[in-house]
Amino acid sequence: MHTSIDHVFVGALRPLPPEGQLTGMFKQPVDGPVAVTAEGLAGDRQADRRYHGGTEKALHHFPVEHYARLAQRYPERAALLQAGVLGENLSTRGWTEETVCIGDLFRAGSVLVQLSQPRRPCWKIDHRLDAEGASLFVAQEGITGWYYRVRETGTIAAGDTLELVERPNPELSVAAYWRATQAHRLDPATLRAIAAATGLAPEQARRLAERAAWLENNPAGG
Template sequence: MISHLDQLFIGALRPLPPEGQMTGIYKSPIDRPVGVGAEGLVGDFQGDRRVHGGSEKAVHHYPAEHYTRLAQRFPHRAVMLQPGTLGENLSTRGWTEETVCIGDVFRVGSALLQLSQPRSPCWKIDHRLDAEGASLFVAHEGITGWYYRVREGGAIAPGDAIELVERPNPDLSVATYWRATLEHRPEPAKLRAMAAAAGLAPDKAQRLAERAAWLESHPAGS
């Protein structure tokens, strides 16, 4: 699997209307190589480091084709629904949550990135788009995008090839993972198998294992 990086985005911190929380969701396109290390792209920032950024969410990838679906659902925001709007760093076409898997390792430019987890949409998407229900739509439709950890630092530039070099979990697409997390009562064995997936972010693995244990101790109908 080989694709190409259509656009590359980074952003400084800016206030998010209407309350003015500082956020890194506002990104600008970059037309030159940018260094990437364990914490992400040089010059890219996150406002709330408790839930954004860090080594397990170092780089955010969002499929450009999802913006068409968002524009259809929120036509009053169609003009602004272009790549970069949801705070992603990498924008491509052709790869979606259905075709990439937890733990996938990609060579992008001279860097090596590993897919660690889906993005969990939050209220900031509603505020960024000024569209109530946008984050829920993203979640329910499974058009979340995903995060990478940086296995090897390097430089990334628009137009770089993105090559899949390792796939440890071919049966665990991001879409499969996401749908399982949305199930009301998923099978505990399925959650434990997902928790053991190579490359999954450790906090997500722990959460899956804890949920499996809770489901086992609280059987349906009890």
């Protein structure tokens, strides 16, 4: 399983209209190799480090195919909806949340990365696209993209092959994970099994285990 990296994007902090909050969503494509550390791409910034960036969200990957779905929903924004607009670092064609799994290990250039979690869309997507409800649409459609942690640092470049080298959780695609975690009530045992998945971001595993405990203590109809 492999695909080509079409674009690598990095961005500095800029004000986000209309209110001027700082964001790292405005990214530019980079030609040539880019250094990758445990925190992500050299020169890439995130404004609110509580929710973006860090070792468990070092690289954001977003399938370019999703922009066509967004353009269909928001035709008035179609000209804007191109690779890089939602702040992704890596853009590819051919892979979606249905075809990659939590914990997948990929080699790209001299870098080894591991898929740690989906991206959780936030209100900044609405502002970036000037489209009310866009973040909710992304969540409902499950077109979230996903994050990597960096297992081996090095360099990466547009045109590099992104190749699967290990899949510890073949039953847990990003899409399956998203559907399960968005369900109103899920069997606590299922949540605990998902929380134990190899490679899942520790914070997400903790949240799922806590949710399982809450459901056990608050049964439906109890």
